[in-house]
Amino acid sequence: MDMDMDMDIPLPEELELLEANSHFYEESYIDSPPSDPSPPQSPPLKNLEIDGSKRPRNSDAIESQPEENKRTKRIDIEEEEEEEEDWLRYAPPEETNVEVAVEKDEEVYLSRFMSAINGDCIPVTAPSGGERVYAKISGAQRDEGLEKLNCKERSKGLLPEPVNVLLQRVEQQAFAKALEASSEHQNDITIPETTMVHEQLWVEKYAPSSFTELLSDEQTNREVLLWLKQWDSCVFGSEIRSTSDEVLSALRRLSSTQHKKSFDSDFSRKNRGHRWINGNNNHIDNVDHGTNNLKGMQEFWNKNSRLTGPPEQKILLLCGSPGLGKTTLAHVAAKHCGYRVVEVNASDDRSTSTIEAKILDVVQMNSVMADARPKCLVIDEIDGALGDGKGAVEVILKMVSAERKHDFGKENNAKKKGSKTASLTRPVICICNDLYAPALRPLRQIAKVHIFVQPTVSRVVSRLKYICNREGMKTSSIALTALAEFTECDIRSCLNTLQFLHKKNETLNVMDISSQVVGRKDVSKSAFDIWREIFHKRTKRDRKSNTSSGSSYGEFDFLHALISNRGDYDVILDGIHENILQLRYHDPVMHKTVKCLNSLGISDVMQQYVMRTQQMSLQVYQPSVAITLHRIVAQIQKPTLEWPKSFQRYRTMLMEKTDILRAWHQKIPPYMSRHLSTKSCIEDLISPLLHILSPPNFRPVALHLLSETEKNNLTQLVNVMVSYSITYKKMKSDSLSSNMGHEAVSDASALSFEPPIGEFIAYKDYRSDPHVLPLAMKQVLLHEVEKQKILQVSTGKSAQRTDGCCNGDQGVVGKGASVAKSAKTIEVPPWKQSKNPLQMSGRHVVVLISLKGLENQAAEVLWILKLQ
């Protein structure tokens, strides 16, 4: 057991180290001697700690390792270490610069840069301050080296103060704390002035300072860390090495200890190993389990380890709603990997020029001061200010694209030379709330995007509870759970609320949360969420957890706030309309449906009125329509929703068709078009016209084979087509969904009406049956129509010369003649034709002569003659 613990002790830390691409094996050598003296720990004791009974009980506990140096701090092992952690928290300033000084005059064992160490080395990160150094591994004289190292540590090495001094201080601190706590207990009401002065915001005070304390989703944390690690080769000059067997075995052991620890350690409040928490303490089982897990992981690592340059995507984009810990994660992860964080947020000037300078500064320069860690740029709230935020996005995009080009030419060797082209050589983390903000569109494509999900309520609650205990605030888990749910796991808002209540010396109870005490977040949800809320009836339990009263009043409030926060009533109502008929609600006589549609109608009338009179204040009544609908149709089961497209589709299609119609209308000569409005075109004209244009009794034969009446009919038809400026046009056969589609066309192209008037009656699921002409007939018609048009133009010219006739009449006259003529396939030039009236299909002959008369009246008379 003892030995086992010895090996296990550093392991959770190992995980991080692993991520730091280290060799577990060597590492453990360095590691174990300091932790050797640590006594085995009994789980029950730890359990006590979870309850937060009290901290400084074991202040007499034996030794304390110089834990605060870069060796691991195993808080869950020893109580006194716990204390130290406390101490770390209470006095961070003293702690932070502990390990700044690294010896460089002697043989270098520890250095901030890999290059400073001869031989093998591993990266080590101190959990407390996030300091990161590389430690030398000396294979041959390990023991001596370690001895030396330890000596140094003891004497002056990494600690600016000797251990015993530190120890003393710890005791003092603990004592003071105990005193304070007891005095607080005695007189709760009179909080000493001094504490008031020094009080920080809890949000800052309890901000996670190390990777293990992060509250956000484990998966995301790891991926962010992994991404940062991929920069190592570029930034620190080390290489990502694939996991060796030793590491694997270490990991296996780690995971098994994780099981135990996460189960019973007070670290369960932190996020480590939550996916392994299954309450199973059985060692062997877990080992197997762990191995399986790790194999996948190893493959993953192997795949990634091939990369020597910076990661493929040079920008990391974190997004998520406020208070989930994005900024914290960015800071902690960067610190963990040994970067100095440079943050640019909305409060800074973010115009293109300044941001560019800043980024260049970050990317290319190193500080000459003590804190010489490479920098990592965190651009917070990048979606915030549109105008300025855009500047940042632009600069980043420019740099990335520059890098791309560079890479393209020179493969991966652009590490240090890339400075001229201002390429990105340091990690950049962007943080936003709304991933789909328009400004971020270009960035989204090149960045690695991580979407934050809400941490589970239980995790948030346990953390809150821990903090409350630390602050001596009495709470119940029920109240904390309610608070967490109310704020949607926004831990920042939870903490602020708690601190506020604490200040007022109030306890948190469930009633407070729904009352005015706690500010509700004013978030606008997506339209989909709103529809879901409207159509989805929450079960009693759901509702209770959401609003403490659980009454319909609360529900009303909830929905009202939801809808009015979104505000886009038009879209919301469209969505309701689109989806409402797909719901399954019991409605035998359709009363509910009628009610719903009536409500929608009311909202439409209201909307129209508001827009017309511009009385926007009336918009406040719109949400109530949606709530009415909710009361009528909401169901327990979740609805499947669709974005309302049909109305938009209707609008655009209508526009298209109207345009077609209008264009056609304009082509019809005015003496006809003026009698037709577009409306009457559709209502009265198109259906008969289609019938007329495709007579059933046409024989597709050569023209001279037609009988006299057939010729007449053909002439008539061509005449109609020309006067309504309709012709046939070649179309791809697959696009023939219109009336022409009924035709069984074998060849690739078919002829269809131009303009496509057939489409106006091509309703879905409707088969109109205008007789469709055979293709040969259409070709004949097309030919005739084209010919006719040419003739018409020339007769039009001659008519202009004659300069007196009514355009329309004359056009018709000419047409009749020439069609008849062309039907006989006699090619006569039009001018000749009009001067030389050949005998033709009876009635037109008379009219042709009138062209010569060239007088209005004559033409008129003749025209009338012709009619009678």
Place this chain on the structure above:
Amino acid sequence: MLWVDKYRPKTLAQVVVHEDIAQNLTKLVTEQDCPHLLFYGPSGSGKKTLIMALLRQIFGPSAEKVKVENRNWKIDAGSRTIDLELTTLASTNHVELSPSDVGLQDRYIVQEIIKEMAKNRPIDTKGKKGFKVLVLNEVDKLSREAQHSLRRTMEKYSASCRLILCCNSSSKVTEAIRSRCLNIRINAPSAEQIVKVLEFIGKKEGLQIPSGFAARIAEKSNRNLRRAILSFETCRVQQYPFTSNQAIPPMDWEEYISEIATDIMKEQSPKRLFQVRGKVYELLINCIPPEIVLKRLLHELLKKLDAELKHEVCHWAAYYEHRMRLGQKAIFHIEAFVAKFMSIYKAFLIATFG
């Protein structure tokens, strides 16, 4: 050229259907002057034909010589300039236009363009007939603002300009405008008149029309002369010589609505309503105005309905049409009507058959 256009009367003397009105109009313009006119009546009753014949009566054959002009107008409206595109038909003496084509900005058409046209007084070769006619189509679609600006124009430039307004329903034309015009109601031709016209055309075309055939067409045409003549020609193309029980091809959109009505009668459920919605959208997409869809739907439903429900259904149709005109999204209201009908009909079925 279709028979509709071919046999359209060109002069007032030729007019067959509204003979009395034609005579009155002839008398009206014998002095070469006339008041402002407002023609209103259902479509296919011959408003436009009468107007054209009237213009010809006033100005002679030159009124028929028109040219199409597609002009862009730049209008200075305070701080911004508005670009409008408007198609006009103009002869030397008259201009035809549809101000409602430009939608919401029709006000500017009336205020600027019509005013400008009205101001320019044409000078005749004889220096005598100094007035111009503006024919405005679809006045009922003009926005309220446009109608208000129109009334001042009508008074101010009455010396040089006559307006002939043409619309389907006078109720949408403001009182002020109606009182400034001589209102001429063109009612839909009766079935007998339609039969007369059809027989006239048949005679001209040299066709044999079996007895009762023309009457059937007239009946199906819904008292719309244009449609009657078009159907007549369709029948001629489809089958000649005619037989008295020959099928008269229906209007496709009416056929489609009747399909919808059948659907509704068959099943009353939200699911069916959803299908109906799709079909109604189809109609609307193909430029059938929503009012007509609703009206026709009611018509089709009434055909299939028990007498005792008819009153109630008509009431609700009117109710929803009113709402539709108040609102913006016609589909909401048509659908609400269908739902209401389904609800009524289903309740009725349950009450009757248990």
